[in-house]
Amino acid sequence: MSFRAILITKTEQGQKAELTRLEESELMEGDVTVDVTHSSVNYKDGLAITGTSPIARRFPLIPGIDFAGVVRSSSNPRWKAGDQVVLNGYGVGEGHHGGFSEVARVNGDWLVPVPHGWTAADCMSVGVAGYTAMLCVMALEEQGVKPSDGDVLVTGAAGGVGTTAIVILAKLGYRVIASTGRVSEEPFLKSLGAAGVVDRNEFNGPVKPLAKSRWAACIDSVGSVTLANILSQMNPDGTVAACGLAQGMDLPTTVAPFILRGVKLIGINSVATPMPRRLQVWARLQKDLDLAKLHALTTHVSLDQVPQVAADIVAGKVKGRVVVDIRQG
Known part of the structure; x- marks a missing residue:
């Protein structure tokens, strides 16, 4: 056949x-x-x-x-x-x-x-991107990041990981700032739950070992210079969950954010997630993802x-x- x-x-x-x-x-x-x-x-x-x-x-x-x-x-x-x-x-x-x-x-x-009550189409609206977004959110939670800690930056915000991460974080009570190269998408990103939008070019300049601290946490799908600049801007004891390389695989940073501010960089591997963790992720998606916003x-x-x-x-x-x-x- x-x-x-x-x-x-x-x-x-x-x-x-x-x-x-x-x-x-x-x-x-x-x-x-x-x-x-x-x-x-x-x-x-x-x-x-x-x-x-x-x-x-x-x-x-x-x-x-x-x-x-x-x-x-x-x-x-x-x-x-x-x-x-x-x-x-x-x-x-x-x-x-x-x-x-x-x-x-x-x-x-x-x-x-x-998941019970979901359709195959619902699952693929989530897909690898939404699944990865939830892995990132769980990683932030496990590092103790709370909504009261401050702003959470989401890069590549108009993409699949970014949009789903915004929806999840907003529902959990975090104040989300969306970074995108498509600032015309600001109304769309705010409709998902973003409190503010910043131009991705803010993270494309020369990388300082340390810059003014701005972020309690970040979900990054971009990598390269963007991630390096974000690391330099993290609040003390802030956490970055890194899951992508849309800008590149390089990371032109120094150890300064890690040893002077205690910043944590957590790698997210969605390909080889062990099955118990995988089932946890889908259960969390079923609980904490607004399907109506996902469909939108x-x-x-x-x-x-x-x-x-x-x-x-x-x-x-x-x-x-x-x-x-x-x-x-």
Whole structure:
């Protein structure tokens, strides 16, 4: 039985991604086969599809680092046909065929159940980005960051991680300041719960070892000079949760923020989160994420639109979350 999927191939002329039809025999090994109903387009998907960064570790590859759907068949004792499941991480869409496909075959130990009362579309409105945002929020909480401590900065605020982080933090009572290069999105960001908006260029200048302290905490998806400047501006004992590298992998900072202000830099790895923690994150999302606001920042596209959306997300033209309705079109 054939199915539709986005496939990345590589030749001497470079790589390309296009919608094609595959046979189930072309899927990779796994003990659970899922009929995928929804996926989402994340920044990492954009990098993989456009070839901007070497995210894809094998060719040909079905990209898509998350998906949700219904179990068709399973030899894994955790799952049976008809179960609703969601997956993100574990190298899916990087080294293992991913979610931009009508069918996926994966290790059943990578799957979690769709939260009670939620749909597959809800889960993909969250997706890797929202899941990562909640990991960041939990990391701040575990370092003792409280709403009364002061402003929490969210960088890349119009993107998937940023928008979801704003919604969660605002609901929890934090005063959120959104950093974005798209200041025209200020009304949108404030509608999500941001108390203020700052231009990302404020964090693009020369990095001082220490600057005036401004932030009790930060969720950063940008990295590079932006993160270095933010570290220099943290309040004493402030915490930064770092989860992305949209500006770059480098970090041109000094030890000054760490040894003179006690600043903490916490790395967030959403790919290899242990299953107990993974289940905690989804439970927190179900409890602390306003689905109505999540839906307001989500757009829906069809599978054939994914390559263009991927290019747009790398170019910084996409705001909020993009859900792929796999069966549409």
